Amino acid sequence: MTLTRILIASALTGALALAATAQESNPAVDARQGQFQVMALNIGVLGNMARGNTDYDAETAQAAANNLLAVSQIDQRFHWPVGTDNASIEGTRALPAIxxxxxxxxxxxxxxGAGAEGLAAVAGDGLDAMRAALGPVGAACGSCHDDYRAPAN
Amino acid sequence: MRGFVRFVVILGLVAGAAGLWLTRPVHITDTDIAGLTGDPAAGEAVFWAAGCASCHSADDAEGADRLILSGGQAFPSEFGTFRAPNISSDATHGIGDWTLAQFLTALQNGISPEGQHYYPAFPYTAYRLAERQDLADLYAFMQTLPASDTPSEPHDVGFPFSIRRAVGAWNALHLRDDFAVEDDLSAEAERGRYLAEALAHCGECHTPRNALGGLDLANWLGGAPDPSGRGTIPNVTPGAIGWSEGEIAAYLNDGFTPDFDVAGGHMRSVILNMAELTEADRAAIAAYLLSVPDMP
Known part of the structure; x- marks a missing residue:
């Protein structure tokens, strides 16, 4: 009886420890990933207009562009502590090359930042202007993913 | 006993001769292509669809620099590291002095003007399925591109893969003249198949390879380990992508996934090529991708 109880207890402790490891997260990694999700969400608003999936609306486009500009102005120093690359920890695709x-x-x-500034300057000036200014922003994203983000899994 | 030895010797000679015959460089001659001439304007579309710039321009080249095919990019593999050569219009360092027949022999048979086998890091295995008229147009277009006098760098390939003749045996095993997807396709998906399989050579990265480095056709576009050793090149069969035709076509144009992530790695360069195609051609590739058999 006692032995059974000990076994169950130790199994539970083990499971809890495992769960803790799996859930262990790094606040800096969370913050930068959240920041990229904010970027993707706002690029999506503009990208869907650029693709013709949604109607262009000057005020909405301007709001999304302003958000991108705001993200570009966040000082990045706290998001990228040494030792948070994908060779050191799980849950990131950030390559050591960074x-x-x-x-x-x-x-x-x-x-x-320059792309976001250019975009925010014209996002409300019509679909063509916004679409042209979205290009450099996407190019900057791709440029970084090219050399500094590992492929998924 | 004498008779047996002689038998073995003859057998050996026959096998050797068969081997030499099998691995011989096969040349396309001027007679084979009599009357074929290329149109440089039409060749530009072939150039982008075939993805030449992605490997043969300098690393990280942007904009007009992607038309300078000076070579130099490194391609790691388990057989060694391959270096894309200079294929600019320079007569000394590039391919400016090649005849059309030599160009076609390189692109469709994997044989250099000197009769040497190319390594299949160069996708002649795919270009072999292309229409010769398209490749003649490509030849004409490439003659109009800038010359670069950057010398080609040697491959870093160890023994036994350094024996070029062995590629002849590899070719005997792996060269094919049929498309990987042979199902009945709509006219649009057939056009997409031509673009994806014969020109854009999607399968070179997205299809896993066997021990000899040949494409595992039974797992066509089913995803493969990234040759850099990090991560996986995704499975792009319909169920695995889970994108609509419109989403695939739009991604090939602007590089945004449906949730507005941005492509990175080599795919970024592929998208720069695809963005130069017509909207109809991108839609055709999307239609083809949605017709490919699902792979788990």
Whole structure:
């Protein structure tokens, strides 16, 4: 009886420990991933207009562009602590190259900022202007994913 | 006993001769293509569909620099690291002095003008399915591109893969003249199949390979390990993608997934090519992808 109880208890403790490991998250990783989701959501608003899936609306487009510009102005220093690359921890696709000598991530983040600024300047000026200005923003995203994000799984 | 030895020797000679015959470089001659001439304007679309710039332009080339085919990009594999050569119009370092027959021999048979086998990192295995008229147009277009005097870099391939002649045996096993997807397709999906299989060579990355590095046709577009050793190149069969035809076509144009993530890695460069195609051709590729048999 006692033995059974001990076994059950230890099994439960083991399961709890396992669950804790699986759920262990890094606040910096959470923050940067959340930031990218905010970007994707707002790019989606504009991208769907650009693709003709939704009607262009100047005010909505301007709001989304403003959000992208705001994200581009968040100082990134707290989002990328050393040791949060995909070789060190689970749950990230951030490649070690981000932190290595010759890394272009800061420069590319600047390109995103310039793109977002250009987009926010014209997003309310009509579909064609917005669509043209969305290109450089997407290019900056792709440029970073190209060298600094691992393929999924 | 003497008779048996002689028998074995003759058998060996026959096998050797058969091997030499099987692995011989096969050339397309001027006579084979008499009357074929290319139209450079039509060749531009072939150029983008065939994805030449993705591998043969300099690493990270953007905009007009993607038309400078100076080579140099490295392609790691389990057989060694391949380096894309200079295929610009430079007569010394590129392919500017090639005849159309030499160009077609390279693209469809994987044989250089000097009679050397190319490694199948170069997708002649796919281009072999292309219409010769399209490739003649491509030839004409590529003559109009800038010359680069950057010398081609050697491949870093160890023994035994360094024996080029062995590629002849590989070709005997793997070259095919049929499409991978042979099901009845709509006219649109057939056009997409031609673009995806013969020109864009999607299968080269999205289809897993066997121990010899040949495409595992039974798992066509079923996804494969990334040759960089990190991550997986996705399964792009219909059930696995789960995107509509419109979403696939739009992704090939602007690089945004349906949830507005942005393609990275080599696919980013592929999308820059696909964005140069007509909307109808992108829709055709999407229609084809949705007609491919599902792979788990």
């Amino acid at each position: 932190w290595e000598e010759g890394s272009r991530v800061i420069e590319i983040w600047g390109e995103f």
